[in-house]
Amino acid sequence: MNRRENIESCIDLKRCDFVPIALHNFLVCAELMKIPYGEIFTDGKLIAGSQLKAYEIFDNDILMVEVGIATLAEACGCTVEYPDREAPWIKKPVLEKISDVRYLKVPDMTKAGHVPEMLKAIKILKKEIGDEVYINGRGDQGPFSLAAELLGMNNFLMALAEEKNEEDIKMLMDYTRKVHLKYAIELAKAGSDFTSMGESLAGPDVVSPLIYRKYAFPFEKEHIERLNKRGIKIASHICGNVDSIIEDFINTGANIIEIDEKTNFEEAKKLSAGRCCILGVVSPRLLKMGSPEEVEKETIKTINIGKEGYNFILGAGCAIPGDTPIENIKRMVDTGRELGKY
Secondary structure (H helix, E strand, O other): OOOHHHHHHOOOOOOOOOOOOOEEHHHHHHHHHOOOHHHHHOOHHHHHHHHHHHHHHHHHOOOEEOOOHHHHHHHHHOOOEEEOOOEEEEEOOOOOOOHHHHHOOOOOOOOOOOOHHHHHHHHHHHHHHOOOOOEEEOOOOHHHHHHHHOHHHHHHHHHHHHHHHHHHHHHHHHHHHHHHHHHHHHHHHHHHOOOEEHHHHHOOOOOOOOHHHHHHHHHHHHHHHHHHHHHOOOOEEEEOOOOOHHHHHOOOOEEEEOOOOOHHHHHHHHHOOOEEEEEEEEEEHHHHHOOOOOOHHHHHHHHHHOOOOOEEEEEHHHOOOOOOHHHHHHHHHHHHHHHOOO
């Protein structure tokens, strides 16, 4: 089977010829361009160009196309800043208090913020190399994490602590679910083979498993079901140690779960067998700070665990820092190529 067929078989939990390799490397892509990140992340042609430049170097199977975690927040009205050497960050949330959720309108995803530039980037990439690889048009933040961004993390956590806010919180998350759905649909129209949602603010490193199960899980599960009914596959990303919610994470129905090195990979791999793909779990910190030999050793360990059962995509556990040595990323990819054959 060719590269695209192999990736599709892996995501569909079928037999494949080799372990696909995905690079969460949008910051590395930007660094390669040698111009301010902010210029790249607001221009669809430059976003696509940066991904193509990196693809020429690394020859990864899946392009994880994004510009950080602020695209949908900006589309919904948050003030966003685009630094020269960092990912965009939210300067001011759109909501002052949780009850203001009633005034929010779902934006037109063909016009809102810099979403049109992301869609342009996906279209370019699909045209240029879409027959060779899989394009993962990253869907930015999921319902819980986007809700926290729109209200501001501190205010959102305070709202979660009071039962009187439950109706407003659920109203906000229903709104953010609709926003993500609109974006995912437009990404698919532009040529994205599958999308994603980041829900790290719903993970145990931030909120309790009880909060996750009460608020995040029901909306994630419903949202993923809606996407799958439309034929849109999705990866769900939660940073940190998700051991305490790993069953819930898998039960959302996400086609792919993205985990990092803090999670028990062996246990997650066993639990996910026949249920979903796992993407990860090489440490971005090791990729940046370690030696090529250390990266190779960690990649070998990851491959040996991940290869069992086919439902595995090799990649970093989270976004790779922009100043990560190219040699280290290539060592991970080359080791994965050599040892990832079935």
